[in-house]
Amino acid sequence: MNTRRVSIKDIAAEAGSSIALVSFVMNNRASGQNKYRVNKDTARRILEVADRLGYQPNNAARALRCGKTNTIGVIVSDISNKFFADIARCIEDRAHQRNYTVLFGSTDENTDKLDNLINVFQNKGIDGLIIAPSENSEESIKRVSTLQIPMVLLDRELPGLETNSVLLDNLKGGAQITEALLARGCRHIEMISYSMRLSNIIDRETGFKLCMEKAGLASEGMIYRIRHDRFDTISQVIIDAKERGVEGLLFATNSLALSGLRVISRNGWKIPEDFAVATFDGNDAFEINNLEIAYIQQPIAQFGTEAVDLLLKNVELKTGTLSPTRIILSPKLILNG
């Protein structure tokens, strides 16, 4: 049984018209003040035949002819990370709404993998890229620019690079969450952060620092930076903090918070009696044990839709380029208890 898919040609034959006409009808080029005109009856006939034969346009042919795939690529550090998984879902939904499909890729914060993914996606002919850039990825990102591939940076931006981006106001978030800790009466607060110099991390640190300075509580070494390949070191950091009489801990990311909470729990310390804890992004684990943890909530859905919309605005430009847009989303403070 040979089931070749039905093509525009088959429809033309069946409807007794030329393939061009079928193409016009299929893309309803016949409407409005277009230069292509097709007779209403002919159009109806062609549509009827197409429907009867179950016609589905061949994407590869279209892509080849038009250089457009209606596919976008999304590159994040790890698609199984809750934050990115949630965003991925929103991106997927929005993209489908707008008639695009999405290719996902994970870099593990590794520049080589990023380069590779950019290559692969470029070869697939994606129409645009949404990227959460890893540390030191300036060169790769610049390459995308010179390749003229429409692009939006997500969650983080890169120093000295003017690109479209959708970001949280991490500075404000950092300040807000610090204020929350101060409002609880904490004086001795330390932040546990990432060694990786990503813009979102840096801004959170800066927000924290500025807020502490304003309160006259800043001190040398009040920020600890954990290497992402040495997450276990967090244990000693927290034990030391306890000894120094730290009252409040601010974690720069959710994964740091989870690791930290594990340590706190293992040492038999209680929240908020032994430590006041604050972090970024909520987690099931907080709610389930009624942990009094304040956190900054990021508008996930907005991240997704804004990134897709901004990207497609650039993709669907028939000519020229737009000047880079920076979309800054607002953090929301969630207080528990």
Next chain:
Amino acid sequence: MNTRRVSIKDIAAEAGSSIALVSFVMNNRASGQNKYRVNKDTARRILEVADRLGYQPNNAARALRCGKTNTIGVIVSDISNKFFADIARCIEDRAHQRNYTVLFGSTDENTDKLDNLINVFQNKGIDGLIIAPSENSEESIKRVSTLQIPMVLLDRELPGLETNSVLLDNLKGGAQITEALLARGCRHIEMISYSMRLSNIIDRETGFKLCMEKAGLASEGMIYRIRHDRFDTISQVIIDAKERGVEGLLFATNSLALSGLRVISRNGWKIPEDFAVATFDGNDAFEINNLEIAYIQQPIAQFGTEAVDLLLKNVELKTGTLSPTRIILSPKLILNG
């Protein structure tokens, strides 16, 4: 500045050969006892030119000519669900290793969305599909079969459909986890399950039931089924259970467990004093508070690699079809405390 990508034609011109020859070299058709022959020097020259010009093959043209896209589609209920997000990551890695890219789609357990995704992916010309089928999706899945699209079912299978599938031994898992509760001394055990009749859920229930019957502890109504659109009803179910003196709760899925734990926590009950709890899949939330929760761990990485490998085995068949393969993975019991 017009930066058209370099094609096989450009290379041919530059190297002073025909485009066919370039194609042969690019796909190193010249090796072995092949019917295509190309001079070693010519081959070297062409490769050198291709490299110098930075040639990248055009995927759309290839797809059009060969009907192969080196892309697979993955359809799950929700890509932001931890279980699927983890599997997605493994699928992505394995697929990339094998030189394929992956399109993801979420159905929200909704058959219409499933149908739509199958259509979209088919139009994109995917070489195969990995699907976690939703309830009542027999017709959609059958359609994929008749469309001759290679397919592997993941996590769940469908009654009366012979297809490739990669599944957990949920029967065994259900029994193992029940035994763990029994071993802890629980006698009065109830299971909180899903109303959705998915094979994995049903098997877990059956495993539980058989094990309870063997222990002579089975009773009518020891399984509660929560509707996925009425998750809040879980609250009353657990409160009632407490009143009836239930000692052990077995949750059929991780999301049920999380909702359940929230209820338990809100009511001030403690684990394991007030309830012994067991479930499927681990969760950060358990570890962070040293909750003594036994659970069945699924071999996530295996799910991903086995599904990809099985799918590609079918995709890369040059001729004919393989008879359906069922791969059953082993659950692992994790005891905490």
Next chain:
DNA sequence: ACAATGTGTTAAATCATTTTAGCATGGTAG
């Protein structure tokens, strides 16, 4: 009656690649 305009349609080029069929050339066996 003739030009101008509008309407419906089509042949052919194009996109980048793979693959088939076959053309030279040179050497070797009979």
Next chain:
DNA sequence: CTACCATGCTAAAATGATTTAACACATTGT
């Protein structure tokens, strides 16, 4: 000397769509 084979290469067809240029034919205006 002829027939045959191996080697190295190429022209051209085919894949399925979009888009351009142009061709008929009908209608309208002058």
